[in-house]
Amino acid sequence: MTGPGIVDAAAYVPAMRLDRQAIFAANSWANPALKGLARGARSMCNWDEDSITMGVEAARRCLSDRLKERLRRLYFASTTPPFADRQSAAVVGEALNLAGNLAAVDLANSRNAGLQAFCEAVRGSGSSLVVSADARLAKPGSAQELQYGHGAAAVLLGSEETIADMVAEYRLSRDFVDQFRGSGESFDYRWEERWIRDRGYRAILPALVRGVLEQAGVPPERLSRAVLPAAPPRMAAALAKGLGLTAELVQDGRLGDVGDTGAPHPLLLAIDALAQANPDELILVAGFAQGGIALLLRTTGKLPEWQERNARRAALSPPRPERAYTKYLSFSGLLPMDFGMRAEADTKTRLSAFDRHRAELTGFIGGRCPVCGTVQFPRSARCVNPDCNAESEQEPVPLAEQPGEVSSFTQDWLAYTPHPPLQYGLAATAEGARVLMEFTECPLERMRVGLKLRFVFRIHAIDSQRGYRRYFWKGAPAPGEERA
Amino acid sequence: MAGICDKVAIVGMGCSRFGERWDCDAEDLMLEAFREASEDAGLGADELDAAWFGCYFDDASVGKSALPLANALRLKNIPATRVENMCATGTEALRGAVYAVAAGACDIALALGAEKLKDTGYGGLPAGTPGIFTEQWRPNTSSPGSFAQLASAYRARHRVQEEDLKRAMAHVSWKSHRNGAINPKAHLRKAVELDAIISAPMIAEPLGLFDCCGVSDGAACAIVTRPEIARELGKTEMVTVKALQLAVSNGSEAGHQGWDGSYIHCGRLAGQRALAEAGVRNAKKEIDFIEVHDCFSITELVTMEDLGFAGEGEGWRAVLDGAFDRDGQTPCQIDGGLKCFGHPIGASGLRMAYEIYLQLLGRAGERQLPSPALGLTHNLGGEPARCVVSVAVFGRGD
Numbered sequence: 001m002t003g004p005g006i007v008d009a010a011a012y013v014p015a016m017r018l019d020r021q022a023i024f025a026a027n028s029w030a031n032p033a034l035k036g037l038a039r040g041a042r043s044m045c046n047w048d049e050d051s052i053t054m055g056v057e058a059a060r061r062c063l064s065d066r067l068k069e070r071l072r073r074l075y076f077a078s079t080t081p082p083f084a085d086r087q088s089a090a091v092v093g094e095a096l097n098l099a100g101n102l103a104a105v106d107l108a109n110s111r112n113a114g115l116q117a118f119c120e121a122v123r124g125s126g127s128s129l130v131v132s133a134d135a136r137l138a139k140p141g142s143a144q145e146l147q148y149g150h151g152a153a154a155v156l157l158g159s160e161e162t163i164a165d166m167v168a169e170y171r172l173s174r175d176f177v178d179q180f181r182g183s184g185e186s187f188d189y190r191w192e193e194r195w196i197r198d199r200g201y202r203a204i205l206p207a208l209v210r211g212v213l214e215q216a217g218v219p220p221e222r223l224s225r226a227v228l229p230a231a232p233p234r235m236a237a238a239l240a241k242g243l244g245l246t247a248e249l250v251q252d253g254r255l256g257d258v259g260d261t262g263a264p265h266p267l268l269l270a271i272d273a274l275a276q277a278n279p280d281e282l283i284l285v286a287g288f289a290q291g292g293i294a295l296l297l298r299t300t301g302k303l304p305e306w307q308e309r310n311a312r313r314a315a316l317s318p319p320r321p322e323r324a325y326t327k328y329l330s331f332s333g334l335l336p337m338d339f340g341m342r343a344e345a346d347t348k349t350r351l352s353a354f355d356r357h358r359a360e361l362t363g364f365i366g367g368r369c370p371v372c373g374t375v376q377f378p379r380s381a382r383c384v385n386p387d388c389n390a391e392s393e394q395e396p397v398p399l400a401e402q403p404g405e406v407s408s409f410t411q412d413w414l415a416y417t418p419h420p421p422l423q424y425g426l427a428a429t430a431e432g433a434r435v436l437m438e439f440t441e442c443p444l445e446r447m448r449v450g451l452k453l454r455f456v457f458r459i460h461a462i463d464s465q466r467g468y469r470r471y472f473w474k475g476a477p478a479p480g481e482e483r484a
Numbered sequence: 485m486a487g488i489c490d491k492v493a494i495v496g497m498g499c500s501r502f503g504e505r506w507d508c509d510a511e512d513l514m515l516e517a518f519r520e521a522s523e524d525a526g527l528g529a530d531e532l533d534a535a536w537f538g539c540y541f542d543d544a545s546v547g548k549s550a551l552p553l554a555n556a557l558r559l560k561n562i563p564a565t566r567v568e569n570m571c572a573t574g575t576e577a578l579r580g581a582v583y584a585v586a587a588g589a590c591d592i593a594l595a596l597g598a599e600k601l602k603d604t605g606y607g608g609l610p611a612g613t614p615g616i617f618t619e620q621w622r623p624n625t626s627s628p629g630s631f632a633q634l635a636s637a638y639r640a641r642h643r644v645q646e647e648d649l650k651r652a653m654a655h656v657s658w659k660s661h662r663n664g665a666i667n668p669k670a671h672l673r674k675a676v677e678l679d680a681i682i683s684a685p686m687i688a689e690p691l692g693l694f695d696c697c698g699v700s701d702g703a704a705c706a707i708v709t710r711p712e713i714a715r716e717l718g719k720t721e722m723v724t725v726k727a728l729q730l731a732v733s734n735g736s737e738a739g740h741q742g743w744d745g746s747y748i749h750c751g752r753l754a755g756q757r758a759l760a761e762a763g764v765r766n767a768k769k770e771i772d773f774i775e776v777h778d779c780f781s782i783t784e785l786v787t788m789e790d791l792g793f794a795g796e797g798e799g800w801r802a803v804l805d806g807a808f809d810r811d812g813q814t815p816c817q818i819d820g821g822l823k824c825f826g827h828p829i830g831a832s833g834l835r836m837a838y839e840i841y842l843q844l845l846g847r848a849g850e851r852q853l854p855s856p857a858l859g860l861t862h863n864l865g866g867e868p869a870r871c872v873v874s875v876a877v878f879g880r881g882d
Contacts, residue, residue: 340606342626345611354620356617357620380735380739384736385742386740407744407745408634408636408637409636410628410632410636412626412629412687413688415624424625425633432741434739434740435739436623436625436869437622449639450640460620460621461624
């Protein structure tokens with residue numbers, strides 16, 4: 001197969017990892033059988049994260065300015081887009097400051113949406129970015145609550161300097177309803193696990209794998225690694241055996257520390273596989289939902305360079321253990337905590353004002369005064385420097401990728417936030433902009449004047465009255481700062 | 485000569501009891517304050533030429549415009565104007581009245597500030613919008629959180645240990661509680677021990693409950709005229725306005741690195757301008773007592789430096805040394821301050837002037853200072869990075 005290959009790829013898993021023992025402890029009264037799943041931790045979104053913010057974070061990790069300019073298509077794949085009618089890819093594109101003449105595409109309605117987007121991207125020419133993210137809800141006390149995790153993956157495709165190329169693709173479409181989520185529903189509804197294993201995985205996966213291997217003319221023993229749908233370890237081993245693969249070949253499903261992330265999961269695991277692979281290996285990636293998709297990838301000699309880059313990215317959001325189950329429920333909107341009357345404040349977003357300031361709000365673009373050179377946020381008609389104050393057209397300056405630092409802070413137990421206390425203060429960017437902003441992901445005891453920051457795209461406020469949410473950038477501890 | 489010094493006399497002042505006034509409406513508070521000022525001045529509502537009404541939260545109390553004042557006092561359809569400039573609102577009302585009288589546009593003017601904050605259903609101040617664009621990116625700040633940042637920057641700038649600053653902040657509140665305890669009109673009338681202040685629940689790091697001022701209902705007012713008219717009215721003892729200045733942020737503190745967050749830029753400017761207008765060269769020596777905007781303990785501490793009552797970086801030590809206690813170098817918040825007298829926003833600037841007025845005329849009862857000649861008030865609206873600061877000086881004009 002010729003066409004674009006993988007140029008870069010990055011995963012993003014939220015730092016908060018909810019201890020499954022804590023989930024079990026809260027729900028064992030209702031379902032003691034959950035004990036079998038109560039090992040390890042699952043990832044959970046912070047209150048200010050959703051599929052869009054996770055997608056932006058994964059995407060920015062694998063995009064350099066040089067590559068941004070060449071991008072022609074952006075795919076966003078998720079079963080949990082924050083808006084039913086507002087294209088997620090368009091928000092992600094503006095958060096990444098991609099050119100406006102971009103083809104932005106949303107894919108949804110399938111746990112295979114991530115792989116579908118990948119297949120679409122491979123079929124096109126030129127450079128494209130596939131972003132997939134999911135933050136699926138689960139009923140309290142359900143098995144899914146323990147099995148699911150939140151996360152995102154992004155894959156940059158292009159034809160130069162690829163780290164892995166597409167060898168073959170095989171797809172099966174079959175309306176096998178192992179689980180579903182009705183339109184407008186919050187939760188997934190799943191049929192018996194044993195039936196899914198016997199009539200789903202065991203029936204569909206072998207056909208998929210055989211299909212893709214035949215397509216490529218490759219015998220199963222040539223495979224170095226296999227990404228299979230996330231399944232309990234015992235089931236995964238049995239599946240591998242049935243496919244004629246050794247259990248060691250099967251990529252760990254990350255159920256222990258992340259959970260099944262949904263649409264991004266095959267890509268997330270593929271990134272894991274790439275991180276451990278050698279050049280010139282064949283990797284099988286299979287996703288399961290209403291049939292399935294199987295891909296065969298071959299790694300290239302560029303892989304080790306990417307592996308070094310990718311290893312550094314892990315330090316951007318190191319896991320942070322979380323034991324507060326009610327925090328998870330509250331963040332998920334499943335527990336109406338009493339945050340007092342201040343939480344009643346209307347957060348209606350004036351969309352016309354938003355539109356005037358989209359570049360500043362979504363892209364975190366500041367201005368540079370052409371007279372004195374002062375970088376400032378927001379951009380203004382008159383320079384903020386008291387020794388200048390010149391009126392001029394300020395040059396746009398992207399601030400998101402600049403390192404930042406805390407100039408002043410507080411931890412506010414009075415102001416409303418879904419995750420008290422609200423941490424905020426003045427932040428300085430490397431080029432000298434100063435912004436009063438919220439801080440996120442910072443353990444309370446780590447906050448100090450001088451703390452190094454990395455800016456992250458997050459939810460600024462949720463307007464539950466109208467179902468809207470607005471986004472802006474926040475300061476998070478830079479790598480190395482979140483620990484003593 | 486430009487400036488306001490001695491051009492206007494205060495002939496009557498009034499102040500309602502501050503506090504949780506579940507018993508009445510804002511209109512009742514206005515009347516309560518006006519009744520006292522009217523008796524003091526010997527002037528009725530019919531004799532006023534113009535009125536300025538200060539009220540900050542229109543939505544939380546009486547609504548917009550000066551209509552609520554005109555209605556409550558049944559003003560004789562005179563020109564009445566509502567002013568709002570955050571926590572400097574009360575002083576802004578006074579500024580309007582004083583300027584009008586000084587300009588000769590009218591002879592007798594009323595400045596009245598009122599606020600009913602205890603009908604919100606919760607403690608602390610309600611949040612307002614910083615503007616329809618700004619609200620889309622600014623954090624959802626609270627007042628304590630905004631001012632708490634002063635502490636973090638002050639500690640970093642002057643290398644002050646967290647414990648030392650916390651102790652100094654506690655002393656600020658301890659002193660105000662002692663003062664407020666003997667003021668019959670004060671909202672909080674209980675002395676509090678230092679340990680209790682230090683160990684109180686955290687509101688916004690490092691400000692605990694006792695580092696924050698009371699949020700109260702209340703009203704205060706002043707009737708002003710020119711000194712010669714005051715004399716015609718038979719006033720022999722007279723308080724005149726020596727200075728009335730205002731400094732407003734233009735965004736440089738919030739948006740430019742030139743400011744390090746450890747002091748109030750506009751506080752310094754307003755202070756310098758007011759002292760110059762009043763002809764005061766050395767605030768520490770010449771000003772006898774002060775009422776500053778102690779919305780939070782750290783605000784008062786930093787303000788001592790901004791206004792020149794303590795050296796830069798030395799405020800925390802001066803506080804601990806008792807420089808601003810009632811028997812110290814410059815008695816501060818002798819009436820209990822915002823901390824204990826209370827903070828009905830629109831009334832606060834006028835309440836401060838009320839205490840200065842009483843002290844200058846020797847009418848402060850149990851809390852009377854020995855023959856003060858010059859007093860200063862200071863209001864700080866908004867937040868350190870984006871503020872409106874007023875400084876006024878009052879003295880004997882007879």
